[in-house]
Amino acid sequence: MLNEHIQIGPISVPIWPKGVRIQNMDPMVYFAVFPDNDLIRSVAGPKLLAGEEAFRKAEGDRWVGAGGAKVRDIGSWPCPAMTLLHERAKLAFKMITKAKTAEIDDCWASVYRKGEFIGPHAHRRTEMSLVYHLEPPDPKDRAEFNGALGITDPRVAKCCPTSPGCVTSQIYPPLDPGTLVMFPSFVVHYVTPYLGDGHRISIAWNIAREKLQGNVADQPLL
Numbered sequence: 452m453l454n455e456h457i458q459i460g461p462i463s464v465p466i467w468p469k470g471v472r473i474q475n476m477d478p479m480v481y482f483a484v485f486p487d488n489d490l491i492r493s494v495a496g497p498k499l500l501a502g503e504e505a506f507r508k509a510e511g512d513r514w515v516g517a518g519g520a521k522v523r524d525i526g527s528w529p530c531p532a533m534t535l536l537h538e539r540a541k542l543a544f545k546m547i548t549k550a551k552t553a554e555i556d557d558c559w560a561s562v563y564r565k566g567e568f569i570g571p572h573a574h575r576r577t578e579m580s581l582v583y584h585l586e587p588p589d590p591k592d593r594a595e596f597n598g599a600l601g602i603t604d605p606r607v608a609k610c611c612p613t614s615p616g617c618v619t620s621q622i623y624p625p626l627d628p629g630t631l632v633m634f635p636s637f638v639v640h641y642v643t644p645y646l647g648d649g650h651r652i653s654i655a656w657n658i659a660r661e662k663l664q665g666n667v668a669d670q671p672l673l
Contacts, residue, residue, distance in 0.1 A: 453542070457535045459494060466538045473546060473633075476622055477609040480602060481547055481633040485539070488629030492585055494532035499525075499585070499652055503562040518569035518642065522560040525654070536654060540581045543633055544658045548578065556657045557667045560585075561642075563598060563651040568644040571603060574636040576667060577657040584630045586652040588645060593626040598645030600624055600653070604638045 456463040464487055473483045502522035507513070513520070525533055541553035556577045561569075574580050588598040603610050603621040610618045624632040634640070636657055645651045657667075 455538075457531055457538065459490060459531045459535065462490065464490065464535055466535065467542055473543065476624060477607050479607050479634055479638060480609075480622065480624065481543075482624050483543065483631050483633075484625065484627055485629040485631065488585065491532045491535065492628070495530060495536070496586060496652065498528070498530060498533075499560045499562060499654075500650070502560065503650075506562075515566045515644075516568055516570055519561045519563035519567045519645075519651070522562065523558075525560055526555055526558045536583060537656070539631070540583070540656045541658065543581060543631060544579050547633060548660070550660045552660050554659050554662045556659050556663050558654070558656045560652060560654045563642070563645040563653075565646060565648060566644055568598075569642045571639045571641045573604075573639050574657050576663055577636045577659045579633060579658050580636045580638070580640075581656045581658065582632045583654045584626055584628060584632075585654055586650065587626045587628055587630075588647050588651055589649075592645075592647045595646075596623060596643055597647060598651045599626055599643045600632060600640060601643060602634065602638060602640045604640075607638060 453467050455466050468486060471483055471485055473481050475481055499522050503520040506520040544553045582600055601621045601623050603618055605616045605618050609622045610620050613619050
């Protein structure tokens with residue numbers, strides 16, 4: 452799969468571009484930055500914003516701490532840019548865990564508007580969770596940790612710099628466009644309030660080695 456490509460319009464895009472490597476922030480937290488986000492965003496972005504519009508019409512007044520608009524069922528979209536991201540996420544899972552198989556248990560996009568955030572939480576059904584920054588906050592906002600994905604967990608060593616198991620710090624993975632962040636699903640993470648005037652789009656996956664029994668909707672995310 453490292454050498455496979457997906458066609459997006461006239462462009463043949465490698466699932467894993469040469470030179471992209473997975474880096475560690477901590478033994479439990481990884482990230483990789485992909486160079487083709489502009490192409491992916493140009494195709495997937497408008498579709499996700501249309502999904503956001505439909506979600507907000509259906510939800511009405513939504514609590515700002517609920518993690519923005521959730522665009523679901525994107526795993527089945529006939530969209531080559533989304534297919535590329537799904538295959539990329541599964542490959543990253545295999546590379547980190549050394550597993551031969553990868554099954555997406557759940558996948559969704561989150562579209563944040565001004566003031567929206569989500570508090571500390573973890574995921575229960577799967578082995579790894581992955582977050583892709585399709586349209587992160589602009590550089591000024593990123594520098595001030597607005598709309599930032601953060602991790603704070605006693606099992607993550609860098610969150611406990613003074614004493615093992617005692618959380619006295621947080622870590623913030625890179626927020627650059629095209630960044631894929633990966634960590635065990637049990638790791639506690641959150642998104643700080645987005646204070647920009649536009650929107651922030653991220654895509655998330657929960658992945659296991661094999662297809663899980665039951666319906667993910669029966670086990671809420673929070």
